[in-house]
Structure formats: structure tokens, C-alpha cells
Amino acid sequence: MAPRSAAPVTLPLAGPLVMARFVRRRLRFLVDVDGEAGPFTAHANNTGSMLGLLRPGRLVGLSVSDNPARKLAHTLEMVRLPDFRGDFWVGVNTLTPNRLFRRAFGAGAFPDLAGYDTLRPEPAFAGGRLDFALSGPAGECFVECKNVTMVEDGAAAFPDAATARGCKHLVELTRLAREGVHRAALFFCVQRPDGGCFAPAAVVDPDYARLFAEAVAAGVAVLAYRAEASPGGITLGERLPLARRY
Template sequence: MPYLLKFPQGSRPALFVAREKRFLIHVLLDGRPVTAHTNNSGSMLGLLRPGMEVFLSPAASPGRRLPYTLELVRPCGDWVGVNTLAPNRLLKRAWETRALPELGAYTDFTAEAKWGDSRLDAKLTGPDGEFWIEAKNVTMVEDGVACFPDAVTERGQKHLLELMELAKRGVRVGVFLAVQRPDGQCFGPADFIDPRFAELFWQALDRGVEFFPHVVHATPDGIALGRRLPIVPQP
């Protein structure tokens, strides 16, 4: 399976020690304590255990206070990608390589496209018009169901409302869900975490928002795109 994304030179394995607040983690790197950044504001429920393997990438700026960013965790046998920027990067790379059939033959890709007072992750344009897409990172699985979100997300709720508004205007819209867990057999909204998001998810699905969850295979060698998952039946 080809890797669509590779980690930068200088990426390193480490051992997880603890998480501090939302955006800091403490690790042992070559046996010495190091504090690293995580951009994942979710709970990462069930993923962080003292002593487990993690994988870090170096900061793009050598002067940054925290020299590494958390990319992968290994709670059991499989690696799980927890960098919330990875789905956006994967989406763009999939468009460039035509790896996602859902993206069709759009000729232009604009990241962080502005609509109203917000920005959506991507706007694709071409002879068939526009396709606005949000990208989400999915790291939680319950009884074989890959679930999102793992914490209440007002931002995610807002995005669904914005996509529904665009759909009402006749614009194609969708959500790319990067399911970082190979044990996920299908996808469903986490109504036991964020009931409002789940309510909006089903509304959006009924109103023409396309959801395409794909398994993502992440290892220290890179990130590959896997099969598309079905969506659970609406309750």
C-alpha cells in the first residue's frame, strides 16, 4: 500500500509519560525527559498510557520552544495517528494523486478556503463547479464503530451547520473522515460524547452533505489511505 505522506527527517520514537493540559505531553526520548507539543484538543480517549510507544516529528522552526510534535501513538499493536493536521494534508495529497474517487476530476485545490466569517478545510473547483470539504481525524472505536468526536466540539457543530447552508444553495459539500483505527468496521457519530454533533450529523446526511470515512494506515514509515467504511444505520 503506497504511502501518501511521509514524516520529516529527524522524526523520532519515544516513550509516553504523561499529558499536561491539552497541548503538552511529557515523553522519554533516548531516556531523557522531553516536553513535546500535541495539536490534538480531543480527549484521545483510551489512547494515552504511560510507557507506551509514541512517534514525534521535529518542529518546522528550529527556534520553537517545544522541539517535537506528537504524530503517532501505539496503545496496542497498531499505530494511531493523532496529529489533527494529517487529514488535511492527506486530503490534499489524495487530490494530487487521484487516490480518492470521491474527489472526482476537480482541477484546483484551495486550503483553508474562506466562506462567510469562517474557513473550511478545502475548496475544490473545476468544470463541475465547487466542492467544499471539511477533514476530521477519527481515533476512537467502540464495538467496531469508528466514532467522532471524542470530546464535545462546538467547532465541529458549526462546520456541519455551514456545510448544510452551502448544500441548501446547491453547492456540493462533504466531510472526509480519516479513521486512524484499523479495527473500525463502520462509522457513526459519537452521540454518547456530543449529542448535538450527532443530531447535526444526521441532519447533514439527510440534506446532501457527503460523508466519506476511510481507514488510514499510519506507521513511522508514513501514512497510507485504506478502504472506505460504511455509515451505521440512522437511529
């Protein structure tokens, strides 16, 4: 495992963001926005509800792809959220957690993952695939990454919509932890600066909350980290504690 770098780990964006105002969301994966040159439609890869974020008139930041084969050149990256303590960006791109985890792991930014030096993406399991398998002198550790965009009662919370797929991942990680041959971990990438701890969103998905508690009891490591989203990139921040009650 590489030694921990003193410098912050930042995932740069592909290029400058285009700023626009949110108009509406359509068919889960489409967002209509109003930019300087007029209205246009962009892609949104976040299948969650993005509860409390997508309000008409909100400022949004969109990346631009140079792939000519894409039907929509723009992708929704972040939403500017008003707050009485000062407005802030919320990162909504669900590819960010995996990309940031890979970069941060390579920089030795996770003390809990010392002893692993190799990363393999998308290892298969009986019900599908997890995000990463880590290996090294410490053995093998399976990791699933999740994006967090919701804060409820002072806690960063996941999910923001019921998730059968997320429940399936919890079941598999719990099984791995109980078998004791491999380690299992969850990386929650909290792409907003508020919320002092992390908790499963029981009010949104009680099944996920129940399975999360079982996973923690079985020994699945919960790595909830704040990630500062800005037009300059996504920077890994401090680790958040688990809420006392969840």
C-alpha cells in the same frame, strides 16, 4: 482531475520518529515523555481527549522539527495501542487529514470527487473557514477534514470530545448542500486499523451527532477513509461505510 493512481497514496513524515514512553499530558498541548536520553516535553496539536490512547507507559512516536524558533522540537505523531489481535499505531496529529487529503486529491484517489481539478485551501464562510474548496467542470465543492482516533462498538467515531467548532462546520456544510449551488463533503481520516464502519460519537457529543444526521440527509457527502499510520508515513486505505444507525 488526475487519473487514479494504482500506487497507494502515502504521506511521508518529515523524518525518522523518536520513540518514547508517554508519562502525562499537561495543558492540552503538552505531553511529557520518557525517551532513551531521559524525560522531555513535546507538543501535541490534538485538542481532543484522545480517549483511551494516552496511558502511562504507552509507546509514542514523535517527529522532530529543525526550526530553531520552536520552543519544543518534538511533536506527538502517533501512539502504539495494544490489542489482542496485534498492537497497532494510531495517528493523532490533526494536521495529517488536511495534508493527506491534498495529496490524495492530487493523485485522483477519491472517485466521489471526480470532476474537480483545482484545490483552494481555507475558503471563508460566515462563521470562519472550511478546509478546502474544490473547483472544476463539476462546479465547486467545499470540504472539511477531521481526524478520527476513537473506535466505539466496532465503529470509528468522531468526535472524541464535544466540539462547538465541529458543529459550526456541519451547519455550514448543510446550508451549502441545501442551497444546491455547491457540493459539500466531510473527509474523516481514520488513523487506526480497527472499526468496520464510521459513525458520529453521539455518546460524546449528541449535538454533533444530530447535526451530522441533518447534514447527511441534506446531501453532504461523507468520505470516511482508513489511513494506516506507521513510522514510515500515513497511507490512505479503504473507504469505510456509514453505520446503519447513528
